[in-house]
Amino acid sequence: EVQDSTKPVVIIQRPATVAESTTSESWIIVSGQVIHAKHVGLKNVTCSTGAENTGTLEEWTFKVSLTKGVNTITIVAEDRNGKLTSDSIEIIYAPSLPAKARAFKSGRAPSPTISGTYTFIKKKREKTRKTKSPPKISTVVLNKRSGSSGSWCIQVESLKNKNFVDKIITELKDEGYPAYYVTVTSPGKSTWYKIRTGSYKSKAEAQKALDRLKKYKGQAIIVFDKTTRPADENKP
Known part of the structure; x- marks a missing residue:
């Protein structure tokens, strides 16, 4: 048996963000990888909820069932020397309420349901452009000149x-x-x-x-x- 003091490292890659850690589904996929000494090898990778690993020891995947509220999920990796390491993530399971329940809870009455087919015609507003009238040009025709006054x-x-x-x-x-x-x-x-x-x-x-x-x-x-x-x- 090869002895090595280096512990394996568990990395949870999915869910990757806080937004992905909140779900309205009753289950979630948790996946990631284990980095370990190749000459030692891995013995197993387990999930604290008892879910089954559908991936490999190095690139594992668990489909985890959730309970309402906060769920703490821990992934544990063990190498062939018996050295253990783990990583945890918190998943919030918030089942979505029916539409009517959400409306009454927020203080808004639900919108009435209308059946049938309706056609809505949106009228386009036609902007009338105001055009400036051309300036009036005064014309003086002086073909005939008379008198002695002038300017x-x-x-x-x-x-x-x-x-x-x-x-x-x-x-x-x-x-x-x-x-x-x-x-x-x-x-x-x-x-x-x-x-x-x-x-x-x-x-x-x-x-x-x-x-x-x-x-x-x-x-x-x-x-x-x-x-x-x-x-x-x-x-x-």
């Missing part, structure tokens, strides 16, 4: 494409400038849209406003919107 204004751009004209007027209005356009028809029947803004008593005031129009400063010019110009412009 200075800034002509921002002169274009043939009406869509571009409307876009620029909208941008100017968003920036706080009272923009409009004047249509001019050339002898060759081409229509030009002259985008203008402002109404100033003098050219000097118009120049100050033009200096603030940095975005269009390159192409914007100061014009007078009537045929007759004021006295200060007629001076040499």
Whole structure:
């Protein structure tokens, strides 16, 4: 007989967590392994509840019957030299109550049982998107000029494409400038849209406003919107 002072080591691998150690079933599987000196060997592995080992001595498995409450299960391993070692685990057996009993115990009335087939139609809420109405663009058509009164204004751009004209007027209005356009028809029947803004008593005031129009400063010019110009412009 080989003598060895090393004891075998029992390791319970299942159940592995606290959650797995609580069950509503009347039985549980407890399994694991035994580490031992190979030259000595194992004699047997037993369970404290008397359950039968359905595995091997090195990798054992027991199906353990439980009693209500806390169950302490101990696995004992013995090698061929008679050295014993063990490991224990606590299993809580909590039988589940019927649905009605659980409801009354918690203070809630059980839900009524409805028999038959029912079809529920869930209506989808359609969100109505509110669209902003496009800004109204004021247009002033001054093909005919009359009278001697008038004012200075800034002509921002002169274009043939009406869509571009409307876009620029909208941008100017968003920036706080009272923009409009004047249509001019050339002898060759081409229509030009002259985008203008402002109404100033003098050219000097118009120049100050033009200096603030940095975005269009390159192409914007100061014009007078009537045929007759004021006295200060007629001076040499």
